Amino acid sequence: MQKRPTSVAIMLATVFCGGLLGTRPAEAFMAYVSNEKDNTVTVVDTASGTVVKTLPVGQRPRGITISHDGKFIYLCASDDDTIEVIDTETLQIVDTLPSGPDPELFVLSPDGKTLYVANEDDNLVTVIDIESRDVLAEIPVGVEPEGMGISPDGKTMVNTSETTNMAHFIDTDSHEITHNVLVDSRPRFAEFKPDGSEVWVSAEIGGTVSVIDNASREVKHKITFEIAGLRSEAIQPVGVRITADGKKAYVALGPANRVAVVDTATYKVEKYVLVGQRVWQLAFTPDQKTIISTNGVSNDITFIDVASDEPVQSVTVGAMPWGVVVSPK
Amino acid sequence: MFFCEHMGCVVSVFVFLSVSVLLAVLPLAEVNAQTSSEPGTPGQERSEPEASDVRLGYIRAYAPQLALSVLDVPPRDEGVAGANVAISDNNTTGRFLGQKFSLDVVEVKPDSDVLSVFDAMAGRGISTILADLSAGQLLTLADAAQAKGIIVFNVGATDDRLREEDCRANVFHTAPTRSMLADGLAQYLIWKQWRRWALIYGSHERDRLFADALRRAAERFGGEIVAEKEFADTGTARRTDSGVVQIQRQMPVFTQGLAEHDVLLVADESEVFGTYVPFRTWQPRPVAGTAGLMPSAWHPASEQWGGTQIQNRFLKATGRRMLSKDMAAWTAARIIGEAATRTRSADPKEIAGFIRSEDFSIAAFKGQKLTFRQWNWQLRQPVFIGDGRSVVSTSPQEGFLHQFSELDTLGIDRPETKCVLK
Numbered sequence: 245m246q247k248r249p250t251s252v253a254i255m256l257a258t259v260f261c262g263g264l265l266g267t268r269p270a271e272a273f274m275a276y277v278s279n280e281k282d283n284t285v286t287v288v289d290t291a292s293g294t295v296v297k298t299l300p301v302g303q304r305p306r307g308i309t310i311s312h313d314g315k316f317i318y319l320c321a322s323d324d325d326t327i328e329v330i331d332t333e334t335l336q337i338v339d340t341l342p343s344g345p346d347p348e349l350f351v352l353s354p355d356g357k358t359l360y361v362a363n364e365d366d367n368l369v370t371v372i373d374i375e376s377r378d379v380l381a382e383i384p385v386g387v388e389p390e391g392m393g394i395s396p397d398g399k400t401m402v403n404t405s406e407t408t409n410m411a412h413f414i415d416t417d418s419h420e421i422t423h424n425v426l427v428d429s430r431p432r433f434a435e436f437k438p439d440g441s442e443v444w445v446s447a448e449i450g451g452t453v454s455v456i457d458n459a460s461r462e463v464k465h466k467i468t469f470e471i472a473g474l475r476s477e478a479i480q481p482v483g484v485r486i487t488a489d490g491k492k493a494y495v496a497l498g499p500a501n502r503v504a505v506v507d508t509a510t511y512k513v514e515k516y517v518l519v520g521q522r523v524w525q526l527a528f529t530p531d532q533k534t535i536i537s538t539n540g541v542s543n544d545i546t547f548i549d550v551a552s553d554e555p556v557q558s559v560t561v562g563a564m565p566w567g568v569v570v571s572p573k
Numbered sequence: 574m575f576f577c578e579h580m581g582c583v584v585s586v587f588v589f590l591s592v593s594v595l596l597a598v599l600p601l602a603e604v605n606a607q608t609s610s611e612p613g614t615p616g617q618e619r620s621e622p623e624a625s626d627v628r629l630g631y632i633r634a635y636a637p638q639l640a641l642s643v644l645d646v647p648p649r650d651e652g653v654a655g656a657n658v659a660i661s662d663n664n665t666t667g668r669f670l671g672q673k674f675s676l677d678v679v680e681v682k683p684d685s686d687v688l689s690v691f692d693a694m695a696g697r698g699i700s701t702i703l704a705d706l707s708a709g710q711l712l713t714l715a716d717a718a719q720a721k722g723i724i725v726f727n728v729g730a731t732d733d734r735l736r737e738e739d740c741r742a743n744v745f746h747t748a749p750t751r752s753m754l755a756d757g758l759a760q761y762l763i764w765k766q767w768r769r770w771a772l773i774y775g776s777h778e779r780d781r782l783f784a785d786a787l788r789r790a791a792e793r794f795g796g797e798i799v800a801e802k803e804f805a806d807t808g809t810a811r812r813t814d815s816g817v818v819q820i821q822r823q824m825p826v827f828t829q830g831l832a833e834h835d836v837l838l839v840a841d842e843s844e845v846f847g848t849y850v851p852f853r854t855w856q857p858r859p860v861a862g863t864a865g866l867m868p869s870a871w872h873p874a875s876e877q878w879g880g881t882q883i884q885n886r887f888l889k890a891t892g893r894r895m896l897s898k899d900m901a902a903w904t905a906a907r908i909i910g911e912a913a914t915r916t917r918s919a920d921p922k923e924i925a926g927f928i929r930s931e932d933f934s935i936a937a938f939k940g941q942k943l944t945f946r947q948w949n950w951q952l953r954q955p956v957f958i959g960d961g962r963s964v965v966s967t968s969p970q971e972g973f974l975h976q977f978s979e980l981d982t983l984g985i986d987r988p989e990t991k992c993v994l995k
Contacts, residue, residue: 384668405666407666407936410666430879
């Protein structure tokens with residue numbers, strides 16, 4: 245299904261979002277949402293905003309990503325200590341990868357061949373060759389590794405450790421840590437800017453996003469958040485996504501129930517978008533027109549229109565949605 | 574200590590344990606550390622970090638304890654195990670900075686002299702001491718430590734007086750106070766609209782102190798104590814073969830005649846009768862306090878806010894579940910680690926100065942950052958409300974507001990404090 249609605253339709257759909265299912269202003273993509281609590285993945289058609297299917301998966305599904313050709317979903321089944329591979333055609337689990345214990349988040353190399361996995365319980369990053377299923381390396385990092393980012397050229401991987409409070413820069417050739425950058429408490433996510441110049445690291449308990457210069461490997465700016473009527477303790481940045489043109493960043497603020505929109509040139513927060521409760525992870529649709537948030541406590545996901553930064557629609561998924569990825573097809 | 578009065582328990586002779594955790598120094602990668610107060614200056618000096626030792630001491634009053642239920646007998650390494658896990662966490666981080674952390678554990682008898690132990694520790698160059706001691710012992714230790722510029726973390730004593738009239742400038746408290754625990758429980762009962770409370774309390778000092786904290790909480794949050802009764806300790810054995818037969822008949826009679834109430838509160842820190850109250854009351858009523866629904870600094874079943882990770886780590890290291898005192902000790906040792914990381918220093922003065930700074934905070938799996946009350950060095954923290962199996966809730970409850978921090982709705986607040994730090 246490839247619809248191209250007119251601009252009038254876009255406006256209408258934006259205004260009457262809930263009532264006009266099927267005329268959403270986007271091409272049809274499939275979003276896959278991992279539901280941590282009920283051990284499922286919800287498949288959502290992003291054009292109609294409807295749930296297409298709910299798949300039973302392994303225990304405590306969290307990190308979720310997709311192969312660059314869109315054929316396979318990779319899913320961290322944390323409590324099963326495995327990574328499940330789901331065929332996007334048949335929506336069946338077709339394989340598992342050796343992940344090391346308690347995989348939580350991972351990142352796929354730009355060439356799509358290597359998966360870097362954070363093993364929370366063992367203070368390790370495991371490097372897996374997807375084709376051969378070999379574990380290429382286990383890299384000791386700080387306490388409770390979680391966030392995983394990779395540079396656009398694939399040469400540098402960044403892991404964040406939640407109790408050590410560092411972003412570990414790892415050379416993907418030597419599998420050695422080259423730099424450790426101290427950030428604020430409980431760093432949850434690392435996201436490279438598309439031009440590779442900066443790494444943005446969120447700190448859940450610290451309440452900040454550290455912008456690390458990728459050349460000097462030093463924190464060049466710290467973004468803070470303020471929302472009227474909310475205590476600073478309730479503002480807990482987790483997921484971070486930056487637009488392909490590198491101009492805007494979206495930061496999920498956890499129990500603040502909002503996604504912050506940040507101008508990457510000035511580091512100023514332009515807007516706080518109210519979504520659902522305990523918003524953790526984010527994903528763009530491939531056309532970059534929509535960004536989707538997972539709202540754990542309200543059991544839904546919210547579509548945010550990237551042009552206007554308005555929330556357009558929320559869709560109920562499974563229990564405690566954690567991660568989301570959108571198929572490139 | 575009260576157990577010993579009745580049970581004639583054997584007090585272990587002065588035990589000396591020295592636990593030091595050493596990690597091989599791995600090749601050090603470059604570390605760019607910045608604290609939030611220091612904006613990064615490009616090209617700042619990047620000297621290779623030098624290996625430096627941060628040595629912590631742990632002084633613990635220990636004697637074998639009995640409990641009404643064998644399930645509640647404290648594990649032999651309660652508290653110490655939490656500190657050890659934190660030392661291991663600190664060393665994982667320390668690898669990147671060339672810092673090494675170690676823990677030197679010494680046990681003394683309850684209410685025995687701690688000065689000789691302290692002098693020996695100070696002589697070994699220990700600059701920070703974690704203390705699981707009685708209030709009296711802690712004050713003796715604190716004053717001796719003050720003279721030598723050593724800071725103390727109270728990981729065990731819940732006495733409010735240590736944060737009030739007997740507060741000390743060199744003592745940080747990671748254990749919550751009785752009033753914080755009582756307030757956390759009271760907020761939940763009020764949230765449930767269970768406002769009428771009957772209170773039964775034990776006859777030892779600490780039971781009376783917890784009863785006082787419950788009375789204060791009732792007044793503060795709008796609960797009403799409609800009846801009170803003391804359960805006098807007559808020195809009975811805690812466990813006998815046929816004891817349960819008698820208890821089944823005695824407890825209903827003891828709780829008969831209490832005025833109409835929603836909840837029966839129990840204050841029995843001394844383990845004389847509390848465990849015997851639930852399901853044996855005259856009226857069918859929920860029980861809360863030191864039995865039934867209990868407030869605590871940590872819950873062995875908490876998995877929220879990343880709790881699964883510390884629980885798994887603790888279980889793997891010790892083979893048992895993590896208890897409140899383990900968490901208080903873990904938090905104290907992590908605070909030292911965090912300060913050493915942020916200051917990139919093993920210098921006790923720098924570490925203490927950083928902990929005392931306004932913007933110091935620590936993450937401890939409780940859903941928000943924990944900070945110190947600047948007026949008495951009590952760590953602000955949410956209180957878990959749980960039964961023996963699971964977490965029922967976490968206080969502060971929604972709607973209990975505060976102009977500065979909602980965590981300050983728990984315990985004695987700044988305007989009421991009697992503490993003058995010195």
